[in-house]
Amino acid sequence: MLNRLLEMDTFENYFTYEIKARKLDLNFTSEYESKLLKNEKVNHLAWVLTNTSVLRIFNSVGQVIWKKEELKYEFLLDRFNIRARVERKGYIVKILEIISLNKKRINAEEINVYHPSLEESVSSNDTKKRKIVSNNAKGYRELESNADGSTKESDEISTFMINHEYERVPKLNKKKSGRKIIRNNEDKNTKTYILESNNLRTTADTGGENIIKGLEFISLENVEVHGQLEEFVEILMLLRKRYYIKSVDIIIGELQESRNGKRxxxxxxxxxxxxxxxxxxxxxxxxxxSLIEVEREGRALSMLLIKSNDFVHWKKIYSILLLGLVNESGKWSNGEIDKIEKQGILVFRKKHISKSIFVREGKIYYNL
Structure with missing residues (x-):
């Protein structure tokens, strides 16, 4: 969870919690992956939630970065014990590495964990409705050193490089709240879905669990897409030929799941x-x-054209709009657009019309 402190509404996306009579109830959503329910991660999260000063630091870091673009926060811990590797120069002690965080206190005697994956599995002879097959024929991962950014689903690497020691570890209960039916048989009505190969890895795929893919621009020549986004790329290529346009770059990504718009x-x-x-x-x-296009599948979802005469933190604007789109279940969020326009940024909706890409490109260029 601490890898996500810069996301908006982080806690609400992944869980709700309640502390009562020294018991901590954690109700995780399906957005929180089951592999992160390990005891050491739950204990660390419980330490954050049951200590007001730690929670205030956590919340303040993301808020300051979003508002002021500074990594600055007030250190509120009045009780902490660490073991560290240091360097002394006169009266100055420089901390080079924190080795362990000791005597951490979780202010709860019991932790109850609820998660959709915590189900009792029941075998059934019923027919499967679907099966998922990966087209990855290789059992190993290929490393691509020339690729930029990181893939969304990195192999799990422990981020707990610091040793965490607690005064007392609460009793941890993982509550099974339902039943999972496992269908064993297949027939002609079983639908087969083939997933794209996930072998490709980049040299940025280290240091976290399921790192969100970064918003990194690439050259148009390096893009391979199909369907509706292929037409969007063709329009960008036409725009790039215009005399008054210096350069055109592109980002291709996948929408992340959120609390209201997972579907x-x-x-x-x-x-x-x-x-x-x-x-x-x-x-x-x-x-x-900037232009933003999303796979529509027949939906009446407009392309967005965003303009500004001043400096814009574009990646922040993209994140706000895309997260709002998912939260609104496939509609551009009027509330988020209003907030952006109050910053002096113009946002236009460009409807998809059944005309040639040359006509569409011309209309877009006219509005730049």
């Missing part, structure tokens, strides 16, 4: 992740504009 983050088959594309256009006079 929209996947296509109608319920398996494939819905993709988006963002084109950033730089004019020869230095102005920047």
């Amino acid at each position: 929209f983050s996947r296509l109608s088959d319920g398996i494939s992740k819905r993709k988006y594309a963002i084109g950033k256009i730089t004019m020869i006079d230095g102005r920047e504009c």
Whole structure:
């Protein structure tokens, strides 16, 4: 969870909690992956939630970075014990590495954990409705050193490089709240879904569990997409040929799941992740504009054109709009757009019309 402190509404996306009579109830949503329910991770989260000063620090870091773009916070811990590797120079002691955090106190005697995956499995002879097959024929992972950014689902690597010691570890109860039916048989009505290969790894795929894919621009020449996003790329290529346009870059990504719009983050088959594309256009006079397109599957979802004459923290704007889109179950959030426009940024909805890409490109260029 601490890897996600810069996300908006982090706790609400992943869990709710209640502390009563020195008992901590953690109700996780399906967004919180079951592999992160290990005791050491739950205990660390409980330490954050049951200590007001720690929780205030956690909340303040993300807020300050979003508002002021500074990594700055007030250190509120009045009771802590660490073992560290240090360097002394006169009266100055520089901490080089924290080795262990000792005497951590969890202010709860019992922790109850609830998660959709905590179910009692029951075998059934009923027929499977679907099966998922990976087209990955290789058992190993390929490392691509020339790729930028990191993939969304990194192999799990322990981030607990610091040793955590507690005064007393509460009793941890993982509550099974339902039953999971496992169907064993298949027939002609069983649908088969083939997942894309997930072998590719980049050199950035280290240091965290399920790192969210970074918003990294790439060259148009390096893009391979199909369907509706392929047409979007063709429009960007036409725009790039315009005299008054200096450069065009693109981001291709997958919508992340959120608390209200999980269904929209996947296509109608319920398996494939819905993709988006963002084109950033730089004019020869230095102005920047952006276009955002999302796989629609027949939905009346407009393309967004975003303009500003001032400097814009584009990646922050993209994150706000895409998260709002998922939270609104496939509609651009008017509330988020209003907040953005109050910053002097113009947001236009460009409806999809059944005309040639040359006509569409011309209309977009006219509005830049």
